[in-house]
Amino acid sequence: MPIDPQFKTNRTMRLQGGLKVWGPIEPPRKLGIHGSTVAVDLDLCFGCLKCIEVCTVNVFDKLQTPKHPISTIKVDPIRENDCFMCLVCEIVCPVEAILIDRGTSQGDTLQALLNS
Numbered sequence: 001m002p003i004d005p006q007f008k009t010n011r012t013m014r015l016q017g018g019l020k021v022w023g024p025i026e027p028p029r030k031l032g033i034h035g036s037t038v039a040v041d042l043d044l045c046f047g048c049l050k051c052i053e054v055c056t057v058n059v060f061d062k063l064q065t066p067k068h069p070i071s072t073i074k075v076d077p078i079r080e081n082d083c084f085m086c087l088v089c090e091i092v093c094p095v096e097a098i099l100i101d102r103g104t105s106q107g108d109t110l111q112a113l114l115n116s
Contacts (some may be wrong), residue, residue, distance in 0.1 A: 002096030003041040007033050019078060028067035035077035037101045038089070044097035047073035051089035051098060057082045059089070 004010055011022040011033065022033040031042035038059055040051075052060045052075060063076040077083075083100065090098045 001044075003039060003044060003099045004032065005099060007041075007099075008036070009041065012060070016076075018078070019066065019080075020024065028065065029069060031065060031068065035080045038077040038080035038083045039099045039101065040075055041075050041097045041099075042068075042074045042076075043070070044095050045071065045074045045093075046095060047071040047075070049073070049093060050092045050094070051075055053089045054092050056086070059083050 007022050009023070013020050013022050013036075014025075015021070019034055020036040022039075024030050025030055025032040027112040032116075033039050033041045041059075042063070042065070047062075049062070052062070057079070059077050059079045059082055061078050064073045065072050065074050068074070085102060087100055090096075090100050
């Protein structure tokens with residue numbers, strides 16, 4: 001099951017170290033969705049780190065999550081403001097744990113990049 005595309009309306013938000021985190025949050029089992037523009041559902045992420053490998057602007061950092069039942073390594077979009085919405089991280093995520101907020105743009109961001 002991929003990240004909830006309606007998480008901003010379906011969940012509550014709190015700031016954690018300057019990053020928006022969307023609950024429920026019940027460590028270590030539930031870590032919530034980190035980020036807003038570049039959102040990562042830490043409860044889906046299993047730490048393959050493919051997003052870190054492909055991100056050319058270094059949006060993500062590794063996050064140690066001791067005792068999480070899925071994986072003790074996750075990715076945290078701590079520099080989400082640097083994202084230029086190429087969507088590659090979203091595309092390579094094997095569990096669809098990443099969602100890029102394309103804003104109010106009517107066109108597909110990836111198609112716009114390919115056309116330019």
